[in-house]
Amino acid sequence: MSHVLIESVSAVIVDLPTIRPHKLAMHTMQQQTLVVIRVRCSDGLEGIGESTTIGGLAYGNESPESIKQNIDSHLGPLLVGQDAANINACMLRLDKAAKGNTFAKSGLESALLDAQGKRLGLAVSELLGGRVRDSLEVAWTLASGDTAKDIAEAEQMLDLRRHRIFKLKIGANPVSQDLKHVIAIKQALGERASVRVDVNQYWDESQAIRACQVLGDNGIDLIEQPISRINRAGQVRLNQRSPAPIMADESIESVEDAFSLAADGAASIFALKIAKNGGPRAVLRTAQIAEAAGIALYGGTMLEGAIGTLASAHAFVTLRQLTWGTELFGPLLLTEEIVTEAPVYRDFALQVPRTPGLGLTLDEERLAFFARE
Ligand code: MUC
Ligand code: MG
Numbered sequence: 001m002s003h004v005l006i007e008s009v010s011a012v013i014v015d016l017p018t019i020r021p022h023k024l025a026m027h028t029m030q031q032q033t034l035v036v037i038r039v040r041c042s043d044g045l046e047g048i049g050e051s052t053t054i055g056g057l058a059y060g061n062e063s064p065e066s067i068k069q070n071i072d073s074h075l076g077p078l079l080v081g082q083d084a085a086n087i088n089a090c091m092l093r094l095d096k097a098a099k100g101n102t103f104a105k106s107g108l109e110s111a112l113l114d115a116q117g118k119r120l121g122l123a124v125s126e127l128l129g130g131r132v133r134d135s136l137e138v139a140w141t142l143a144s145g146d147t148a149k150d151i152a153e154a155e156q157m158l159d160l161r162r163h164r165i166f167k168l169k170i171g172a173n174p175v176s177q178d179l180k181h182v183i184a185i186k187q188a189l190g191e192r193a194s195v196r197v198d199v200n201q202y203w204d205e206s207q208a209i210r211a212c213q214v215l216g217d218n219g220i221d222l223i224e225q226p227i228s229r230i231n232r233a234g235q236v237r238l239n240q241r242s243p244a245p246i247m248a249d250e251s252i253e254s255v256e257d258a259f260s261l262a263a264d265g266a267a268s269i270f271a272l273k274i275a276k277n278g279g280p281r282a283v284l285r286t287a288q289i290a291e292a293a294g295i296a297l298y299g300g301t302m303l304e305g306a307i308g309t310l311a312s313a314h315a316f317v318t319l320r321q322l323t324w325g326t327e328l329f330g331p332l333l334l335t336e337e338i339v340t341e342a343p344v345y346r347d348f349a350l351q352v353p354r355t356p357g358l359g360l361t362l363d364e365e366r367l368a369f370f371a372r373e
Helices: 064-079 087-097 102-120 147-159 175-192 205-217 232-241 255-264 280-293 306-316 364-370
Strands: 006-024 027-041 046-052 135-137 140-142 165-169 194-198 222-224 246-248 269-272 296-299 344-346 349-351
Touching: 006 064, 006 102, 006 165, 006 364, 027 064, 027 102, 027 306, 046 064, 046 102, 046 306, 064 087, 064 102, 087 102, 087 280, 102 280, 102 306, 140 147, 147 165, 147 175, 165 175, 175 194, 175 205, 205 222, 205 232, 232 246, 232 255, 255 280, 269 280, 269 306, 280 296, 280 306, 296 306
Parallel strands: 140 165, 165 194, 194 222, 222 246, 246 269, 269 296
Antiparallel strands: 006 027, 027 046, 135 349, 344 349
16 A cells, blocks of 8 residues: 555536537537546645536436536545555445446546656556557537538638548438538538548437438448437447448447447447546546457547546557547637646647646636636
């Protein structure tokens, strides 16, 4: 046992404005809400983490308010007095005492890794076994809700050399309208960009059968979560017949889900999200299941701010294959930062810092300004 104990755990809810409304099938974001976690240790070091979801309870089983409440009342007290350097023991303690709650656990695991990295002078990616790349290609989501605006936004991103992979959020409109929207964008961008769609579970199998065919025939590279996570048999059938590969997103709410999806042959790509697996170490277990099953990988996001984005990035740079790149653009959707130095995006990619821990410092004034009372 080391002599470094966890002294306190706190969680604060932070509301940040977005550059424009972000329309998903289940919710239109007018702002993003982060839960920022601080783990203070007896050696004077503090680790920071982030637990962020989309649209309150519209996307997942945890909301910002429930994440904070469960950390304050249950998970935080379980960690106080524990060995801060033993992340295995800390996370095992949480898993034994609390079912699910992967978003909350992800922020806590990130904070423990950040503190340990600072303690040892190592970047989190090094704690996770070492990186095999320094930067990650980052997709951008076109979700203004307007075809012409989306095309203009994509052109601007190509000109800036910021993104050349675009994900379109569809599913809320009639299928024929969504297909027209997607095909118009693909035709405008041509071979200059990879265009993909995310249906966020909004089609049923009868709609998805034809829509996946049309999308594949029109050069769409990937179809994310076309039908409900509950319809596993339907997802297996779609994965067999769709000309464009099917990616599992909402289908994965735990490492165990990843195993059963792989066993059933229900997706040929997994979206990796630290929040849905329980942290940067947990998401690597899902990645290992995928690798063993021959399933390709994509670095997903819950539109986290800088802290959650870099916690994800430190895990993703350790992966041997990341065929479909990432969508770690969360900080770029926000107009404000709560860290002193924003993550760096250059040449279509996020540059992952080599400084100790996650490589971020909280800007206390900005944090206090945007923190909820
Ligand atoms: C999702 O469903 O993938 C990720 C990017 C984005 O625009 O929405 C998210 C959530
Ligand atoms: Mg998705």
